[in-house]
Amino acid sequence: MTGDAPTPKPPLSFWRCVARGVAEAHRRRPVSFYLLLCFPVVMALGVQMAGYRDNPRKFFLILAVMLLFFLVASVKAVREFFAITRAHLAESRRAFRETIGEEAFMADLVERARAARTRAQGNAPAEGKAPPEG
Numbered sequence: 001m002t003g004d005a006p007t008p009k010p011p012l013s014f015w016r017c018v019a020r021g022v023a024e025a026h027r028r029r030p031v032s033f034y035l036l037l038c039f040p041v042v043m044a045l046g047v048q049m050a051g052y053r054d055n056p057r058k059f060f061l062i063l064a065v066m067l068l069f070f071l072v073a074s075v076k077a078v079r080e081f082f083a084i085t086r087a088h089l090a091e092s093r094r095a096f097r098e099t100i101g102e103e104a105f106m107a108d109l110v111e112r113a114r115a116a117r118t119r120a121q122g123n124a125p126a127e128g129k130a131p132p133e134g
Helices: 014-028 031-052 056-098 103-123
Strands: none
Touching: 031 056
8 A cells, every 4th residue: 555645734732823823923013013122122232331431432333233223113113104004095095986986886875865865854844833742
């Protein structure tokens, strides 16, 4: 029996499910999320600058690296903000076109509004007459 029978997949363990969930979460998160998580670490490491007050070159190097990191993180966050805003606006436009922007839907909506208005006017009591007491 040298048949090529498919080997069964091993059952998913709890940790494998957790790993899949973490991997899925990482795919959805923008890069700026991780850069923002690095801010406290960079600030904590920047405390070393106090020890370099006597050496201006090291002080400037550490300060320049920190400022560069903050600049890169800020620019990346702003770019992602605008990308998310553009995607939101595009989705809003698409949703509008599929509903209110569609001619058939709009015509049906206008027709229903007219029918409701004429029904409401037909049921309204005539002026000068008292409404019937219930």
